[in-house]
Structure formats: structure tokens, C-alpha cells
Amino acid sequence: MAAHSYGYIDENGLPTDSLVDYVAERAKGGAGLVVLGASGISHEGALNERMILNLDERIIPRYQKISDEVHKYGCLVFDQIMHAGGQLEPREGKRIVAPSAIPHEAYNSFPVELTVDEINKTINDFVQAARRAQLGGLDGIELKCDQGYLIQQFLTPYYNRRDDEYGGSYENRLRFLVETLDAIRRSVGDGFVVGIRITGDSMAVGEMNLDDAIRVCSDIENRIDYIHVNGATNSTYLGYQISHGDSSIAAMNFAHLARAIKKKVKIPVIAASMILHPYEAEQLIESGSADLVAMTRAHIADAEIVNKVTEDRVEDIRPCIICNQGCVGNHWNFSDVRCIHNAATGRERELGIGTLVKSLVSKRVMVVGGGPAGLEVARVLSARGHEVELFERNREIGGQLILAAQFPYRQGFRDIIHYLETQIRKQKVVVHRGVRVTPDDLIDANGDFDAIVIATGAELSIPPIYENVDADACLTISDAIKDDKVGGNILIVDADWRRHALSVAESLIQRQRKVTMVSSDFYVSAGADIISRVSYYSRLQNKVTFIPLSVVHAFKEKTVYLRNVLDNSIRTVKPIDQIIFATGVKPNNELYNSLKGKLSNLFQVGDCVDPLGVPEAVLAANRLARRIF
Ligand SMILES: Cc1cc2nc3c(=O)[nH]c(=O)nc-3n(C[C@H](O)[C@H](O)[C@H](O)COP(=O)(O)OP(=O)(O)OC[C@H]3O[C@@H](n4cnc5c(N)ncnc54)[C@H](O)[C@@H]3O)c2cc1C
Numbered sequence: 370m371a372a373h374s375y376g377y378i379d380e381n382g383l384p385t386d387s388l389v390d391y392v393a394e395r396a397k398g399g400a401g402l403v404v405l406g407a408s409g410i411s412h413e414g415a416l417n418e419r420m421i422l423n424l425d426e427r428i429i430p431r432y433q434k435i436s437d438e439v440h441k442y443g444c445l446v447f448d449q450i451m452h453a454g455g456q457l458e459p460r461e462g463k464r465i466v467a468p469s470a471i472p473h474e475a476y477n478s479f480p481v482e483l484t485v486d487e488i489n490k491t492i493n494d495f496v497q498a499a500r501r502a503q504l505g506g507l508d509g510i511e512l513k514c515d516q517g518y519l520i521q522q523f524l525t526p527y528y529n530r531r532d533d534e535y536g537g538s539y540e541n542r543l544r545f546l547v548e549t550l551d552a553i554r555r556s557v558g559d560g561f562v563v564g565i566r567i568t569g570d571s572m573a574v575g576e577m578n579l580d581d582a583i584r585v586c587s588d589i590e591n592r593i594d595y596i597h598v599n600g601a602t603n604s605t606y607l608g609y610q611i612s613h614g615d616s617s618i619a620a621m622n623f624a625h626l627a628r629a630i631k632k633k634v635k636i637p638v639i640a641a642s643m644i645l646h647p648y649e650a651e652q653l654i655e656s657g658s659a660d661l662v663a664m665t666r667a668h669i670a671d672a673e674i675v676n677k678v679t680e681d682r683v684e685d686i687r688p689c690i691i692c693n694q695g696c697v698g699n700h701w702n703f704s705d706v707r708c709i710h711n712a713a714t715g716r717e718r719e720l721g722i723g724t725l726v727k728s729l730v731s732k733r734v735m736v737v738g739g740g741p742a743g744l745e746v747a748r749v750l751s752a753r754g755h756e757v758e759l760f761e762r763n764r765e766i767g768g769q770l771i772l773a774a775q776f777p778y779r780q781g782f783r784d785i786i787h788y789l790e791t792q793i794r795k796q797k798v799v800v801h802r803g804v805r806v807t808p809d810d811l812i813d814a815n816g817d818f819d820a821i822v823i824a825t826g827a828e829l830s831i832p833p834i835y836e837n838v839d840a841d842a843c844l845t846i847s848d849a850i851k852d853d854k855v856g857g858n859i860l861i862v863d864a865d866w867r868r869h870a871l872s873v874a875e876s877l878i879q880r881q882r883k884v885t886m887v888s889s890d891f892y893v894s895a896g897a898d899i900i901s902r903v904s905y906y907s908r909l910q911n912k913v914t915f916i917p918l919s920v921v922h923a924f925k926e927k928t929v930y931l932r933n934v935l936d937n938s939i940r941t942v943k944p945i946d947q948i949i950f951a952t953g954v955k956p957n958n959e960l961y962n963s964l965k966g967k968l969s970n971l972f973q974v975g976d977c978v979d980p981l982g983v984p985e986a987v988l989a990a991n992r993l994a995r996r997i998f
């Protein structure tokens with residue numbers, strides 16, 4: 370499992386017990402090596418407050434706790450140590466340093482050039498960080514030379530414009546890395562693993578390409594134990610997106626870089642990125658593209674992925690659907706890493722491996738609704754030994770995810786349904802399809818079941834605030850996929866924090882519609898994480914007209930009147946055939962409300978309580994199913 374700053378740190382940047390649990394769970398689940406971090410080696414070099422800070426001796430007992438836990442399962446643990454250099458957002462009181470005073474296009478900062486004394490201090494910071502990792506019982510460190518951070522900045526002529534011994538010629542630009550590696554090795558000795566993570570190709574104008582990477586790797590391989598090959602760079606928005614790909618990015622997107630580097634060096638090479646399925650990992654090893662593979666989000670989605678492969682239970686793996694919502698999305702919104710459909714991620718002590726308690730007595734439970742909440746309740750209850758019958762009004766189970774999966778690059782939602790459906794089938798849950806449950810049905814069923822769980826979800830809705838708009842010309846996002854319903858010119862109102870509006874726009878563009886998007890925020894889909902936004906905007910920016918800071922005031926005779934939210938001025942957009950409102954949902958709670966207080970052991974869960982999204986629905990369902998009986 371590759372490094373991924375998970376959060377789970379205290380106010381001093383030190384790993385908490387949640388981090389210990391998170392990492393140990395992956396070791397318990399079969400991983401052979403987990404890489405912590407990235408960890409900042411100095412205040413100046415730390416990316417943000419969400420990363421581990423390896424600044425002084427206080428980290429050592431925390432590392433010790435992690436290594437003790439991880440080693441119990443025969444797994445190795447390294448820490449990735451890094452300095453961000455000029456790739457930092459300006460913050461009050463924070464000095465931003467880099468090899469040269471060159472700004473990065475994805476950051477609004479202007480770094481100052483490091484002096485030679487500061488370079489020596491930075492090398493020492495790396496050495497001390499490595500030493501503390503060793504004292505804490507870790508097995509090695511990985512020096513972060515990729516993603517455009519400090520070491521890559523030294524290597525790259527575009528960012529390194531120095532005219533002293535650390536800049537200019539290739540040998541001079543390599544000097545910082547060589548001196549850092551030599552100093553670390555002198556401190557930690559030969560028995561401690563020292564590797565690097567390098568960008569095989571930055572895919573950015575003026576930055577490192579494959580030839581540069583091969584040259585660097587060949588020149589330093591005698592100083593290190595392994596090379597972990599990444600790609601792209603965080604110094605550009607596009608690079609950000611490519612190195613944390615969503616489903617618009619090809620599987621194993623940097624494997625060719627690992628293969629090319631492996632051909633030129635003798636030490637082990639790790640391939641990474643978009644390796645999500647065990648058979649992809651197997652293919653890379655068998656074809657000789659790499660000696661090891663790193664899987665990151667696959668482990669976030671299922672801590673037991675390796676054990677499930679070795680036990681020949683591949684169909685039980687909870688798949689990473691490359692949605693980037695719970696992991697990348699949370700991380701870039703400064704929250705702890707989670708997974709959209711694995712409630713246990715980040716809650717290992719409460720919901721992780723071995724926490725499910727079998728019930729002493731098997732009870733009969735009726736679940737109404739076959740969306741993710743109902744399916745998760747059924748999965749957990751049946752795993753605990755209860756007899757579960759699930760009733761779904763549609764022929765197909767999956768709830769809102771069936772619709773969500775019909776938008777471009779969102780097919781992964783089908784995999785969530787498939788995973789849950791497989792599990793409940795194996796656990797012998799009886800599924801009644803095409804049965805709309807009524808209050809009378811529940812009163813009748815009450816005697817047959819020991820408990821009833823209502824998971825009836827939510828319905829798309831348009832808030833009743835659009836008074837001057839012809840109702841016939843208003844569509845919801847479910848209409849958007851019906852070709853005969855939508856005209857040629859569509860205006861989309863984005864009032865949902867997720868990516869619905871962008872998905873709808875992309876679907877319409879693919880079907881040759883002209884699309885205008887309106888948001889009351891500073892830009893469309895302001896609530897989505899930066900990486901998802903880059904992904905959508907890179908495809909839509911020249912095809913969709915974006916109108917920020919505006920709301921729909923009126924719509925008549927094919928003309929939409931938009932009110933600017935800053936000065937209330939009105940502008941018109943025409944011709945428009947229909948408006949699609951990506952404006953959220955309303956809970957479908959009538960069934961529960963009609964029987965509340967009349968039946969005992971009646972529960973409700975998911976969007977019918979709070980229409981927040983898949984992670985909230987799945988978490989509430991999982992907890993409820995552990996609590997009933
Ligand atoms: C287009 C779209 C995109 C989305 N994208 C995201 C996203 O990116 N991230 C995210 O987190 N969330 C997203 N969501 C929201 C997410 O799908 C919901 O939060 C989630 O499905 C809620 O699960 P649930 O099981 O509570 O409800 P639902 O998924 O609504 O399932 C409820 C089920 O109950 C059934 N039902 C209702 N009444 C009865 C009855 N009387 N008898 C029998 N069955 C009944 C329904 O048919 C349905 O199958 C999206 C939703 C949509 C529509």
C-alpha cells in the first residue's frame with residue numbers, strides 16, 4: 370500500500386490511535402508493505418495541517434506503536450518523508466522556500482530561494498526524520514522525489530534556476546538528492562531500507578520526462594534499495610488529476626513508466642497508480658513490468674483485499690469504484706480519509722475486521738428498500754446470523770445508484786450494487802423484487818418479523834422557489850438521461866454540493882446538446898473536490914457555458930432571466946428549451962411516519978432519514994444492523 374496522507378493525526382501532527390488502527394488493519398488484511406505518510410520533515414516543508422509531522426522526538430513512540438502493530442502480521446512499514454518546496458498555498462506566517470523563486474501554476478504562492486545554509490539544514494532535516502523513523506522501529510523510509518515537490522524541483526531546470534553548485538548542469542541539479550541520500554545512509558546504516566518515489570514522467574511542460582527519470586534512477590541506484598515509480602505532478606491541476614485518476618483515466622496508467630525504468634536498473638521497482646484489481650497487479654508482476662505493485666485506493670476500499678485474493682474470495686472484495694469521493698475528496702477538503710461505501714475505513718476499531726458479533730439468537734427482519742442503505746442493513750444483519758427478507762418496489766435493486774451509474778464515468782456505482790447483491794445472495798437474504806410495501810403490508814407483516822427496517826430513500830425534487838418558471842419546462846436529473854425529453858438547448862441549475870450537475874452536463878454534451886450551467890457560487894460544482902472538478906472541467910470547459918454567481922429568476926418564451934447574486938442585476942440567456950435542476954432530493958419518509966409509534970421494533974435508515982449520500986447511508990445502515998438485537 371503506497372503512501373497516502375490519511376489524516377488521523379492530532380493537533381501536533383502526530384499519528385493518533387485511529388491511524389495506528391487504520392494501518393494495522395491493512396497489515397492484518399494481508400498487505401506486505403505499508404508506506405506511511407507523506408510526513409513533513411519541517412514546518413516549512415509540510416504541505417498542510419493534515420499530514421504527519423516528523424519534526425522531533427515526539428514522533429518516535431508513535432512510530433513504535435505503529436511498527437509494533439504492523440509487524441504482528443508479518444508486514445513491513447516505511448515512512449515517506451517529504452518537503453513540499455514551493456508547492457504550497459500561502460498561509461499567514463508560513464515561509465515558502467524552493468530551489469529558485471519560481472511559482473507553481475496550481476498554487477498562488479511565490480517562494481523564496483533557499484540559501485546554501487538552508488539547503489544544508491534541509492538535508493539535515495531529512496536525515497533526522499529518517500533517523501527518528503528508524504528509532505521508532507520502522508523498516509525503512511521512502512524519499513519523496515515525485516509529484517513536483519522539493520527534490521523534483523531541484524532536479525527540474527524549469528524550477529531550478531540556481532547558478533551555484535545546486536543548479537545549472539545536470540550534475541549540480543542532482544546534487545541535493547545525492548547529498549540527501551548519502552547523509553541519510555550515513556545515519557541509518559545499511560540494514561535500513563532507503564527508497565525513493567520518483568515521477569516517471571511529469572506530463573507537464575518543462576518538467577521531468579521519462580528520459581530524465583531514467584537518467585536519475587540509473588545514477589543513484591547504487592545509493593538506494595528500491596525505486597517506486599509514480600507519474601505526473603501535483604504542480605499542475607492536470608497532473609493532480611492524472612495521478613489520482615477517476616474512472617476517466619485508464620487502468621495502470623503509469624505501468625509503462627515503471628517498465629521502462631525497470632529495464633535500466635538492477636534494484637527492485639514498484640509500479641503504482643490505477644492498479645485496482647488483483648488481476649491487474651498479477652499481470653504487471655507476471656509480465657515483468659515491476660517487481661512489486663502498490664495499490665492505494667484498493668486498500669482504502671477493502672483492507673482485506675490481499676487475504677481475499679489468497680483465500681480465493683475475489684468476489685468478496687469491496688471494489689474501489691474510483692469515485693474519489695471519500696478518499697481524495699475528503700483529503701483535499703481537509704478531512705480524514707474514508708471510503709464512499711466502506712463504513713469501516715477510518716473506523717477500524719468500531720467496524721473493522723473481527724468486530725462483527727454473531728447473534729446468539731437468530732431473528733427475522735424485514736427490510737423495505739433495496740438501495741445501498743437497505744442492502745447494507747441486510748448484509749450486516751445476515752452476516753450476524755439473522756434471517757432477512759428485503760422488499761424492493763422496482764425489479765432492479767440499487768436505489769438511486771441505478772440512476773447515478775447511467776452518467777458518464779459513473780458506472781462504478783453499479784459495482785457497489787453488485788458487491789452488496791453478491792454478499793446478500795451468498796448470505797441467503799430473500800429478495801422480493803417489484804413489491805411496493807404499503808403501511809397495511811407492514812401492519813400485516815409485523816407478526817411475522819421481529820423487526821422492520823425502513824430504507825425507502827429519497828426522491829429527486831425541485832424546491833418550490835422558482836415561481837416565474839413554467840413547470841412543464843422544468844426537468845430533474847432523471848429526465849436528463851431520457852433522450853426524447855430533452856431539447857437541443859439546456860440550462861442546468863447546479864445547487865447540489867456533489868457532481869450531479871457536471872455529470873448531467875457531460876451526458877448532454879455527449880448527446881450533442883448545447884449546455885449552459887448556472888451556479889450561485891463562484892464557480893459550478895464548488896462543493897466537489899478539486900481533483901474531480903479538474904477532471905470534469907478538462908473535458909467540459911470548451912463545450913459548456915459556465916455562468917457563476919447567478920440564480921434563475923424567470924423563464925418564459927425560451928428565455929431564461931438570471932439574477933446576479935452580488936448586485937441583483939438581470940441578464941438573459943436564450944434560446945433555452947428546458948431547465949434541468951440538479952437541486953437535491955427529498956426524503957421518502959411517509960411509510961415510516963405513518964407507522965411510527967404504532968409498531969414496535971420499527972427502524973428507519975439512509976436517505977429517508979437524511980438524504981446526505983452513500984457514505985452516510987451505508988454507515989448508518991452498518992451501525993443500525995449491529996445494534997438491532
Ligand atoms: C444521479 C444521482 C447521483 C448521485 N451521486 C452521488 C454521489 O456521487 N455520491 C453520493 O454519496 N451520493 C450520490 N447520490 C445519492 C445516493 O445515491 C443516495 O444517497 C443513496 O442511494 C441513498 O441510499 P438509500 O438506500 O438510503 O436510498 P435509495 O438509494 O433512494 O434507495 C431506496 C430504495 O427504496 C425503494 N423503495 C422506496 N419506497 C419503497 C416501498 N414502499 N416499497 C419497497 N421499496 C421502496 C426505492 O425504490 C429504492 O430502491 C446520487 C443520487 C443520484 C440520484
Ligand SMILES: Cc1cc2nc3c(=O)[nH]c(=O)nc-3n(C[C@H](O)[C@H](O)[C@H](O)COP(=O)(O)O)c2cc1C
Pocket residue numbers: 371372373374375406407449513566599612613614641642643644645663664665666667696697700706
Ligand atoms: C487520499 C490520498 C492521499 C495521498 N497522499 C499521498 C502522499 O502523501 N504521498 C504520495 O506519494 N502519494 C499520495 N497519494 C497517491 C497514492 O500513493 C497513489 O499514487 C494514488 O492514489 C494512485 O494509486 P491508486 O490508483 O492505487 O490509488 C495519495 C492518494 C490518496 C487517495
Ligand code: SF4
Pocket residue numbers: 666667669670688689690691692693694695696697707708709710
Ligand atoms: S472513496 Fe471511492 S475512490 Fe476512494 S477508495 Fe472508496 S471507492 Fe475508491
